Amino acid sequence: MRDGKFEFRVTAVDAPVKTVGDNQFSQTTAQGEYLLVHVSVTDIGDRPQTHFGRTTRLDVLRRGESRPTLTASVGGRVANRQTPTGAECHADDPRILFGAYRIANAPGGGPLSDFTIPLNEANPDPRVACIVLADVSGSMSGAPIAALQEGFAAFVEYVTEDDLARKRAEVAVITFGTQAQVAVPLQEARMLEPIQFSAGGSTNMAAAIDMAIDMIDERKREYKAGGIQYYRPWLLLLTDGAPNPMGFDAAVARLNALEAAKGVTVFAIGVGDNVDYRQLERVTTQRPPAPLAGLQFNEFFEWLSASLGNMASSGNHGRSDQQVAANSDQQVALAPLSGWTTV
Template identity: 25%
Template sequence: MFANPGSAEPPLPMPYTGFEFDSAQRLPLLLCLDTSSSLSNNGAITALNSALASWAKSLVDDMALSAAVDVAVITFGGSEQITVWQGDIPLGRTAPVWPQSPFVPAHEFRPPLLKAHGVTLLDRALRLAMEVVADYKAGLRTSGLTYYRPQICVVTDGYPSDETGKFSYGYRELLPELRRAEEERRFRLFAVGVGERHTGAEDVLKELAPQYHAWLDGFPFQELLAAMSHSARATQGGADEAEFHEIFARLKNRRGGGQVPA
């Protein structure tokens, strides 16, 4: 899996160099995060950065997740419009192919410090997320490693747009593939809106993820990431679909959460 001295295979980017995979079954978890300019309002991007830092620490402290979960981040927004991250290292607008990967083991995950800028190219980011997960699964199989059903969590505070910032139905091109992915259990997709509720925006999320979609008032990023951890534990435990629905229902019906920090 890793390049040997003198091998023609390119070395893996840090922090993968020198890392030996745990023999435990892997659980890929990809965060697809909106970092468009609207996140600069109401302290949203600050809340997101704070939540990511706390979540990274919680992954290290959770022995079960630390041993099995691999984390990748894709952001849509910013000057690059789409950015693939390997921990806090930006890899650019496209992802490397196996054996290089944006996924890092949970105990080594260092979140990027995100800035709010640009437009909401949700469809391109989600397409890339699907490709990254598919490549990672194929690479794990090639290396003789097994994996749980991956999780992709898309988080946005607005409508999907094109490069000019105008509303775009481009995401609908993904729907047939997403439905096939559901049927074939390729991954579990969560689509979550945060902040002010925009008329019709939740319908976009519903189209993307009919089973797991929600619009959450305010910016409850910590609670959202905690729910992703709970879902990962449930996946490790072989939970049936009803348990994942319960986890998501508790997130949507949380009490006293989601307030914008002062």
């Protein structure tokens, strides 16, 4: 079936199941049963299009009936990280993982960084963009990556319970191993869902920093175009080692310049005993890196949620970086650091 510039095709129907989800954080149990319908969505136009799972309805009809027996949203996970021309995004899960995704219909495909969730202009509240850069290199395997996953799942619960932060904070997660990729597109906190993290590869911190700066710049343009005031964005970088040298100097220079212009607030967090603090100290000129106590990711993300809540309740926002700086005379108190760092 075609609708505008998208083609929808049911590729398979699985036997009904009681529970969906592949880990303890994402599992959902039905009151009755889940009918798993595999649907492919293909961009048949000549340019990238954004598809929203929540606005696509799947009607299931029994044979001989004219009214739908079941209606559900089509959502799901991206079929692959590199999306070549005409590639399909499969809604193989009745829950929405990304909420929206961009199908990069261009020669050679587009990376996951092309997948965006547009600004919700229906929400008039000011926004604070929070970009988490998470090291998922091979040295994070085992207990560290499991603790990171558990901590982010707890963060989702914390931040969605805060009445202001859930609609004013916009959160993205960029992971970096050998490559950097958007694990969670920038979106309102109330839309967040827990995700799985996997470790492997080297430490391409530079690519993650560049990707985060580009994301912040683009979101600011959207804020301005939509008439939405914003707070100074936050960038939090978590790493357990030393960055790959290629591109690192240039990426740090970009970030330092943006920070000096009061265009971003940067926090650097070291994980474990093998952090190269000499390099990590270069990431921010405003505050020293904070070493994570053990693997206290849960406590760190609880602190982040509470601190975002404090910021979201302040008046430190404006329609430009200059207005934000002018309105930020009163310093916003962050949540206490005790519990997650040894500073």
